Structures are given as structure tokens and as C-alpha cells.
Amino acid sequence: MSLRIQIILLILLAIGLAVIINMVRKRDLELKYVLAWLFADIVLVFLVLFPGMIRSISRLLGIYSPMNMIFFLGFLLSLVIIFTLTVALSKVTANVRRMSQTIALLHKELQELQAEYKTEREQESDRRTSWDGSK
């Protein structure tokens, strides 16, 4: 790895890290779902700083080409992140469902209360006008 590409990659990774952290700061992202991305970013920083690690890790795993190992690990990490999102989505779906159901029930109760209130008001005003008439 040439020094130039190392610097370019480091700058890119730093920008990525800054963007993620900034979004969490502004509450556009939930920290819980961002941890995997932060982890990926930091691992990549280490790999760029110490390219020798790539070779030794791939030797350790028995993978011949270091490039293949990077693809393999990247793919694995992507799968983990996607799967976490599927789990999160399932939870959100369940929540949305229960909330919609509650809203539907509350909405009906509210309408009934409103109708009751309206008839009460009308009865009251009827009573008042009849008093006025008797005067």
C-alpha cells in the first residue's frame, strides 16, 4: 500500500467517522444501530495504518490472498449489519401495529365521548330555553 492511498483512505475514514458521529449528535441516527458501523470504521483505520496486519490475519485464517480476506470480512460484516436491521425492523413493525390498534380504540372512545358531550350540551340548552319560555 502506497503512502498516498493510505492517506486518502485515512481521510475518507475520518470523514465517515465524523459524519456518523455528527448524525448521532443531531439525533438523526440511533447510537444503538450505529455501533456496528463505528466498529467497522475503526477496524479499517487500523488496517490502513498497519497493512502488515492484513497479511498476518489472512495467513492466520488460511486465506491465500490478503485481498480475498478483505472482501470476505467486509462481506461478513455487511451481513451482520443487514441482519441487525432486519431484527430492528421486526420490532418496529410490532410496535407500529400495537400503536395503530391503540389509536383505533382510543379514537372510537373519543368519538363516543364527544357524542355524549354534545347530547348533554343540547339537553342543557333545551332546558334553558324552556325556562326562558316559562318566564
Added chain:
Amino acid sequence: MKKLVIIPAYNESGSILRTVQNIRNNAPSYDIIVINDSSKDDTLQICQDHGIPVLDLPVNLGIGGAVQTGFFYAFRYGYDIAVQMDGDGQHDAAYLEKMEETLLRENADMVIGSRFIEKKGFQSSGMRRVGIRLFTVLSGVLFGKPILDATSGMRMCSRRTIELFVKDYPRDYPEPETVCRLLRKKYKVIEVPVIMKERESGESSISLNKSVYYMIKVTLAIIIERLR
């Protein structure tokens, strides 16, 4: 005893009135709740204009989510019996009395209105019958009780079952899966013969090109139910 009919409705403006009228005529002791699953037609308007109690879901939850809303309502308002009926006019409320009588006499947790005991009336199309047969075999092999019509949308539930369904109910194609859940929990499920009509209007929630997905999903759900 408080009794409720749950009618999930998605674009049923053509048949909802007849369905409700049928229940009011044949089973006057039952309260009715229509669950409007964000219909695109005027199902909600029709219900409100005719004084039919309706729950209006703000987002489309699918048939499972809609029916569960009905169970949620039954649970909240202390109903002892809740029966699910389709809004498309396939089910005849005249059978509710017989189903209720069976539920109480046998102290059952669910009574299913089944098309295939006496094999009368609308018997569903050929392809679907094959699927229903498969569920009969699956429920028999995996849970020890072959259910002849596990896909029937006409089902009467006890309080205990209502409570179970409020906690958890599948999103789509819920019928066979939930019957198997009851069997797994050793709840008492009984089938009684009913005659169903062909739907009067509207569309089945299961179109032909979805039926393969339907079979795979429901079969998997039943197998997973066994693993719970």
C-alpha cells in the same frame, strides 16, 4: 355473557352492510365491531352512516393485524366470546348459535366453522383445497389433531383464547398457524359443519400468484410453531 362479532374489512363497501344485517337478524345477542383496515373505498363512511360500531386503523395492518385489533377490543371491554367473521358475506351468522352452544357445552377454546365436515356449499377452488388438505395432514402429524378446515375465517374464541391472541397474532394468513398454536398449548379446538357461500364482492386476500408464497409461509409457520 358479552359476545362480540369481529369483522375485519378491507375494501368491503359492497358487502359490509349485508354482512352486518345478516348478523343483526340471525344473532341479535352479539355486539358487532367492524375493523376498517385503512380501506381505500368508503367502507368507513358506510359503517358510520349506518351506526355500525367501527374501529378505524390509521395504517393498513393486514388481515392478522386487523383481526387482532378486534381481539384487543374484546379484551379491553371484557367480552367472554369473540367470533371472527369475514366482511365479504361468505359466512352465515345463522351458525353462530350452534357454534356458541358447542363452545359452552364442550367448554372449548375455539370452535371453527368448517366447510369440509359435511362437504356442502362453496368448497373453495381445486388448488386451494389441496393446500387445505396439506394443513389437515400437518396439524394431524405435528399436533395430533387433524383440522379439516384450518383456513376457515369463521372462528369462535373463548376468553382464554382472546387473551392469547391479544399477546401475539401473525400478520398475514393467520388462521392455520393460530389453530396450531392452540393445539400446541392443549387448548380445546372443535370443528362444526357450516355451509359457506362464494364471496359476493371484493377480492380475496389471497390472489392466485400469491398462493405459492402463502403455502410456503404458512407451512413454515406451522413447523416453527411445533418448535416453540
